[in-house]
Amino acid sequence: MNGIDSLPELLAALARPTALVELGLLLGCLALSWLLCTWLRPRDVAAVGEDGTPAVGDGIWFGQRGFDGALFPVLALALAVVARLLLRGPLLGHMPVAVFHLAVPVLASLALIRVSVRVLHAAFPNSALVRALERTLSWGVWIVAVLWITGLLPLVLAEMDAVSWKIGGAPVSLRSLFEGALSAVAVLLLMLWLSATIEARLLRASTVHLSVRKIAANATRAVLLLVGLLVALSAAGIPLGALGVMGGAVGVGIGLGLQRLAANYVSGFVILAERSLRIGDQVRVDNFEGRISDITTRYTLIRAPSGRESLVPNELLITQRVENLTYADSKLVLTTVVQVGYGTDVDALIPQLVAAVAAVPRVLDDPAPGVRLSAFADSGLELTIAFWIDDPDNGQVNAVGDVNLAILRLLNAQGVEIPFPQRVVHGLPAAPAVVEVAATPPRATGA
Numbered sequence: 001m002n003g004i005d006s007l008p009e010l011l012a013a014l015a016r017p018t019a020l021v022e023l024g025l026l027l028g029c030l031a032l033s034w035l036l037c038t039w040l041r042p043r044d045v046a047a048v049g050e051d052g053t054p055a056v057g058d059g060i061w062f063g064q065r066g067f068d069g070a071l072f073p074v075l076a077l078a079l080a081v082v083a084r085l086l087l088r089g090p091l092l093g094h095m096p097v098a099v100f101h102l103a104v105p106v107l108a109s110l111a112l113i114r115v116s117v118r119v120l121h122a123a124f125p126n127s128a129l130v131r132a133l134e135r136t137l138s139w140g141v142w143i144v145a146v147l148w149i150t151g152l153l154p155l156v157l158a159e160m161d162a163v164s165w166k167i168g169g170a171p172v173s174l175r176s177l178f179e180g181a182l183s184a185v186a187v188l189l190l191m192l193w194l195s196a197t198i199e200a201r202l203l204r205a206s207t208v209h210l211s212v213r214k215i216a217a218n219a220t221r222a223v224l225l226l227v228g229l230l231v232a233l234s235a236a237g238i239p240l241g242a243l244g245v246m247g248g249a250v251g252v253g254i255g256l257g258l259q260r261l262a263a264n265y266v267s268g269f270v271i272l273a274e275r276s277l278r279i280g281d282q283v284r285v286d287n288f289e290g291r292i293s294d295i296t297t298r299y300t301l302i303r304a305p306s307g308r309e310s311l312v313p314n315e316l317l318i319t320q321r322v323e324n325l326t327y328a329d330s331k332l333v334l335t336t337v338v339q340v341g342y343g344t345d346v347d348a349l350i351p352q353l354v355a356a357v358a359a360v361p362r363v364l365d366d367p368a369p370g371v372r373l374s375a376f377a378d379s380g381l382e383l384t385i386a387f388w389i390d391d392p393d394n395g396q397v398n399a400v401g402d403v404n405l406a407i408l409r410l411l412n413a414q415g416v417e418i419p420f421p422q423r424v425v426h427g428l429p430a431a432p433a434v435v436e437v438a439a440t441p442p443r444a445t446g447a
Helices: 007-014 018-040 058-062 071-088 099-123 128-150 153-162 174-204 210-235 240-256 259-274 314-319 346-358 397-414
Strands: 164-167 170-173 282-285 288-295 299-303 309-313 332-340 370-376 381-389
Touching (some): 018 071, 018 099, 071 099, 099 174, 128 153, 153 170, 153 174, 170 174, 174 210, 259 299, 299 314, 309 314, 332 397, 346 370, 346 397, 381 397
Antiparallel strands (some): 164 170, 282 288, 288 299, 332 381, 370 381
């Protein structure tokens, strides 16, 4: 192990004066890696995509600040390996290495963890399972790095190789299973990386509608994950012929218990393909109104102006009535109601109301606002004002509020009364008074 076979030998090598030379060279490698990341990092890397999801692709390599991506530890590892070879070469007199004996496995572990974590976060953003897998992966990699540095890794591998059994008549060891699992994980990470990069490129293309790009990205991810799964199973030593029985079991499971899940996946591709619902549309589903912020293969995410979000299964959007308020265009009509007193000159007031509403910034001129005398209410004349907007994503309540303020200013300026609720109470006529006359006893007469 490069002349260092145990931990005491490593500690003794670190106490040599040449360790300071190695330390300075290692710091130079780290500084050069940081400068290269800063120089190579694109200046126009977006933090989020146009659909609100975290940006991927260049973000895997450079992150948000350049050095927090996967490229920094990879470059540092490459430079450290080159520096280690130069130190041990004949040019420098086969200098013994101690610092780089520690730095190379540490940088390799950091590079492996950073690449894996970045790929997982890009493929599955905002997933709690990914965070748990990240911690597990980090612990496993650092444990292997410690075994490598201390020289215990060959002993552990030998013990794992000694634990074996037979599966189907073929000998299988614990080491072969472990190495197969690592190969499978590496293949799946590579496929996730490719799918995340391709998906990012597709979602950034502005020449094709977002729904078409979304279905292309979902289909690409599904195909790459399927290919990656097959290659990972082969790398793990599992024969693909055994998948025939598994495929039959999966088919039975879909037919019995997973049919609703399969229907949601198929419905998701149908929605994206026919573009009946698109990202950004304003819809109303089951008395829930909001904007479609994302369409996945299983559900559609609808966000209300209040901030509430509804996860609607795609099958529900196919089988039931859905109101798409912006299917043909983004124009939307809104109404508000105001009452004026019965003595108001409505014929003169209506044109003034139309002009006041049309002056509100978000109200469209075509179609123009309209005012109608809609009812003779108990307290006054009821006027209904209708107007159009073309940006419902910016909110509907605030648009109605701006129009109400414009109406209130006009009525106050014109001295038009907004009547309070009134009730006329009619009293019943008083009943005639009943006078009771007391009976007078007869007067006695004298003889």
